[in-house]
Amino acid sequence: MKKIAISIGDINGVGPQIALNEHKKIKKLCNPIYCAHPELLQDACKILGIAMPKDMEFVPPNTPLPSICAGTINAQSGRYSYESFLQACKLADNKEVQGICTLPIHKKAWQIAGIKEVGHTEVLAKRYQKKAIMMLGCEKMFVALFSDHIPLKDVSAMIKTEELSEFLIQFYHCIKMKKALVLGVNPHCGDDGVMGNEDEAIKKAIIKANKTLGQEYFTGPIPPDTAFSPKNREEYQFFVSMYHDVGLAPLKALYFYESINITLNIPILRTSVDHGVAYDIAYKTRPNAHSYLNAIDLATRYGMD
Incomplete structure (x- = not known):
């Protein structure tokens, strides 16, 4: 079975x-390799009142072991989750594992720990000097994001024909899908310039990408408020959104527990849960693990040999 490195997330x-x-x-x-200290999981077991599995394999990160403070944002948990993630990446880089799966971090904890990157995707983009493409979803529907963790006010300035065309081309080469629906950004796709000209740039990018690829793989732009209609979801499995929440709100409304996060266009396979740290239930009730199991399943099916 394939080996999958698991970064432990925010402890x-x-x-x-x-x-x-x-x-x-x-x-x-798979054979999971946990990027954490065994003492950490032992502490978690004590809090939860459960027995520690005897067959867990660990490769701890090179950082001090902090104490678990359930439901608390602090620099120690932020640093530990970051170093655990880097350890997983190192294992993948060295071909010691065939993929990595990440458990949820807290972005504020990273910030107060002095980590400059906003999250996993930004670290991967910097580490591999590539445009890391964030795609989330499940077998029923996947949504790729042209812009991911940036403020809404900065999205319009990012939408340029050349950059978006290159993104679409890279996305196609990662997925090799038969077709994908591209969302606009303004209401009604701008109504021919009445509400902005960003959608015209999107249209030109689609035309250019299809021409470069030699086939009509991308359709759009289509107004985001109708993009995820039942009819479109019957016809399309892949969608491209210009902005994080525009694409992910309908996805999570429909498939919250099933969806996973996949980073495309990098030299390693990274999958992740599509949910947060859930401080409100941490160490109190049993969390839903559907997303985690799906993320591991995909990593084992597509992990590098």
């Missing part, structure tokens, strides 16, 4: 609990 959230609860199940799918 004050649900990550360690999910890893412990689902260890037996994922051992049937």
